[in-house]
Amino acid sequence: MKWFREAKFGLFIHWGLYCIPAGEWKGQPIAGIGEWIMNRAKIPVTEYEQLAKQFNPVKFDPDAWAQMAQDAGMKYLVITSKHHDGFAMYHSTVSKYNVFDATPFHRDVIKELSAACARHGIRFGVYYSQAQDWHEPNGAGNTWDFGPDEKKDYDQYLRSKSEPQVRELLTQYGPICLIWFDTPRMMSGEQSGRAQRFVDIARELQPNTLLDGRLGIKGDYRSMGDNAIPNTVVNEDWEVPATLNHTWGFKKDDTDWKTPEDLTFKLVDIVSKGGNYLLNVGPTSEGIIPQASQDNLRAVGRWLKVNGEAVYGAGPTPFGEELGAVDNSTHDKKGNPGFKIAKDWRCTTKPGKLYIHLFTWPGASFELAKVKGKVTKAYFLADAHHSSLKLRQKDDKVTVSLPAKAPGETASVMVLETK
Numbered sequence: 001m002k003w004f005r006e007a008k009f010g011l012f013i014h015w016g017l018y019c020i021p022a023g024e025w026k027g028q029p030i031a032g033i034g035e036w037i038m039n040r041a042k043i044p045v046t047e048y049e050q051l052a053k054q055f056n057p058v059k060f061d062p063d064a065w066a067q068m069a070q071d072a073g074m075k076y077l078v079i080t081s082k083h084h085d086g087f088a089m090y091h092s093t094v095s096k097y098n099v100f101d102a103t104p105f106h107r108d109v110i111k112e113l114s115a116a117c118a119r120h121g122i123r124f125g126v127y128y129s130q131a132q133d134w135h136e137p138n139g140a141g142n143t144w145d146f147g148p149d150e151k152k153d154y155d156q157y158l159r160s161k162s163e164p165q166v167r168e169l170l171t172q173y174g175p176i177c178l179i180w181f182d183t184p185r186m187m188s189g190e191q192s193g194r195a196q197r198f199v200d201i202a203r204e205l206q207p208n209t210l211l212d213g214r215l216g217i218k219g220d221y222r223s224m225g226d227n228a229i230p231n232t233v234v235n236e237d238w239e240v241p242a243t244l245n246h247t248w249g250f251k252k253d254d255t256d257w258k259t260p261e262d263l264t265f266k267l268v269d270i271v272s273k274g275g276n277y278l279l280n281v282g283p284t285s286e287g288i289i290p291q292a293s294q295d296n297l298r299a300v301g302r303w304l305k306v307n308g309e310a311v312y313g314a315g316p317t318p319f320g321e322e323l324g325a326v327d328n329s330t331h332d333k334k335g336n337p338g339f340k341i342a343k344d345w346r347c348t349t350k351p352g353k354l355y356i357h358l359f360t361w362p363g364a365s366f367e368l369a370k371v372k373g374k375v376t377k378a379y380f381l382a383d384a385h386h387s388s389l390k391l392r393q394k395d396d397k398v399t400v401s402l403p404a405k406a407p408g409e410t411a412s413v414m415v416l417e418t419k
């Protein structure tokens with residue numbers, strides 16, 4: 001877990017045949033997330049698998065992708081080796097329905113990208129849809145071709161495709177930092193023996209590979225829901241997978257991009273609550289990561305170049321009131337009271353240091369209550385000289401005098417050294 005706790009920020013990549021229709025089937029826009037198009041449009045296997053013959057992303061440049069992750073300040077990368085559509089993005093001997101055997105591209109994406117990541121010092125992990133496989137008669141999820149899941153020989157699918165493909169991924173691509181399982185249908189609770197088989201395979205082949213929280217039984221860390229950032233500190237290892245727009249797999253009409261400022265806030269917000277941020281891109285059928293995704297991620301990377309000390313390996317806030325408050329006048333979908341998130345500042349920590357990330361410039365001074373110990377020095381990370389700011393402390397209350405203008409463009413980080 002050591003590297004995971006240090007890393008904090010990773011790149012998720014959803015790439016598969018769904019990037020070709022890109023959200024449109026037979027001239028009709030299909031609502032929802034792009035990689036679900038086969039399910040949402042109830043496309044028969046015999047039609048969907050024809051997409052493989054068109055898959056030829058000649059602009060795919062694995063080193064450029066790894067370089068972009070590095071520019072963004074990301075420390076690990078997780079790519080879909082097989083999503084729910086069942087199509088493997090690597091040269092599998094278990095099923096010919098894969099990018100090497102079934103496409104004119106005839107290249108092993110997982111092999112090339114894992115090698116590029118190794119060259120760039122980025123840890124490499126794979127997403128693998130262990131339960132849903134819409135291509136297989138006995139896989140979960142495809143009811144439009146194969147009928148209800150309850151009538152399937154699910155273990156036949158697990159034993160003949162899912163488990164052996166996970167074995168391939170763990171033996172042919174060097175160190176796999178983690179496996180990102182998803183949607184554990186029919187493999188949790190009383191059926192968790194099935195999930196346990198994947199644990200056994202992983203521990204046998206690569207005992208250092210982390211397992212996410214969506215296998216069906218407890219993994220090595222907790223996975224939050226898609227785009228679901230918790231409201232408060234969560235005192236265990238956790239990660240939130242998230243999108244830059246709305247879809248995961250490329251969709252041509254989804255251009256509703258989160259801004260660099262919002263992404264930076266979310267990263268800091270997550271770290272201040274103890275988690276990791278796994279942020280997704282959906283490359284096109286040419287093999288290009290959309291320019292807006294690249295631009296916005298690189299902007300976060302520029303902020304991290306200055307302020308990364310307050311993110312990598314940093315722990316959660318010792319305060320909590322800055323995160324917001326329960327709001328009984330609103331309710332969520334489940335009827336629970338809402339939460340009004342506050343966004344003025346966040347705090348991350350390292351031994352002897354409090355990092356105060358100022359998203360709203362507080363004016364002439366910043367006041368902090370409930371500080372443990374004595375603050376001995378205050379300065380901004382954006383100030384290369386680390387010039388001391390004027391500082392007063394009365395009991396647990398600290399007041400720092402601030403310059404008229406923030407030293408950074410987004411979220412200036414103030415360090416409070418404490419004893």
Ligand code: H79
Pocket residue numbers: 014032033035036039182183226241248
């Ligand atoms: O890989 C990404 C998603 O495809 C996957 N998890 C992230 C990381 C995921 N699998 N299932 N879900 C997310 C939940 C799916 C919900 C929905 Fe739908 C899919 C809502 C709209 C499309 C299924 C089909 C439920 C309603 C219609």
